[in-house]
Amino acid sequence: MKSGFVSIVGRPNVGKSTILNALLERKISIVTEKAQTTRNAIKGIYDDGEYQIIFIDTPGIHKAHHSLGKIMNHDALDSAKDVDAIVLVVDASRKIDEGDMFINESLSKNIPTYVVINKIDLVRIDQAQDIKAKYQVLYPKAKILEMSALENFGLDTLLNEIKSIIPEGPRYFDQDAITDKDSSFFVSEVIREKLLNLLKEEVPHNLAVRVDEIKHKSESVMIHATIIVDRDSHKGIVIGKDGKRIKAIGTKARKELEEYFQKRIFLELFVSVKEDWLNNPRILKELGYK
Ligand SMILES: Nc1nc2c(ncn2[C@@H]2O[C@H](COP(=O)(O)OP(=O)(O)O)[C@@H](O)[C@H]2O)c(=O)[nH]1
Ligand SMILES: [Mg+2]
Known part of the structure; x- marks a missing residue:
């Protein structure tokens, strides 16, 4: 091979x-x-x-x-x-x-x-x-x-x-593996993608998504995730008037995740302000950015 x-x-x-x-x-x-x-x-x-x-x-x-x-x-x-x-x-x-x-x-x-x-x-x-x-x-x-x-x-x-240039070598990953990331990573990325799509320039670059819990049940998956923003004003923007924006983001993410898991998804999104998290080594690590 x-x-x-x-x-x-x-x-x-x-x-x-x-x-x-x-x-x-x-x-x-x-x-x-x-x-x-x-x-x-x-x-x-x-x-x-x-x-x-x-x-x-x-x-x-x-x-x-x-x-x-x-x-x-x-x-x-x-x-x-x-x-x-x-x-x-x-x-x-x-x-x-x-x-x-x-x-x-x-x-x-x-x-x-x-x-x-x-x-x-x-x-x-x-x-x-x-x-x-x-x-x-x-x-x-x-x-x-x-x-x-x-x-x-x-x-x-x-x-x-x-x-044409790949050498002889072992199979490094299982034949049916498709990525090195787990489904929790994919969940957080799908939510972040919807945020990026629905928010204007500055906000999306300063937010992160942390998946707090994924509970697999026989016919559904329960997901709790937190959207982390770096200032108060961004929290309001993410939530939107009467919670409309976060609802739209949740709906889009849920639809895609239902395709992915082939199960019904219950998705709960929270928004949390952590000032200047993009410069905070502890939070960066916690979010998996090393
Ligand atoms: N017109 C055009 N747009 C592309 C092409 N490939 C990617 N894009 C668009 O370029 C943008 C950035 O793509 P993405 O894959 O996220 O870029 P990355 O940041 O380099 O990973 C998206 O809007 C893509 O749809 C291409 O071949 N032609
Ligand atoms: Mg890219």
């Missing part, structure tokens, strides 16, 4: 999690139109009997303004160290800037690298050629591939390229 680890890295919002989900043909990692949706390195396990490839989805590398951001950057770069290949995802519609140069300086030059020019659906052919040429200069040894993860274009090519 052939097996190995492949890290998916890049700036925020370029489509890393979308690519992971598309490669594995299921939702492992949440996707939103907001930057910094992914906060943890998440492994998605591809296994076709012949190959087991462990893809690591990572937080977008960005200029960090608080401890959580620094942890996220560190996690992302750390995940790209001892791997068999790096998939660097870039947004075809964005110009190369200093953030891209920082990533260029940070990544190991000795690991086989694929630069995936994603969102190719958003640009003209000449623009695509132009950005490809620029990245070939930045990554002389890398293979540059075009992709539209949204339109399912280029994923097979990437997978086949990766297979």
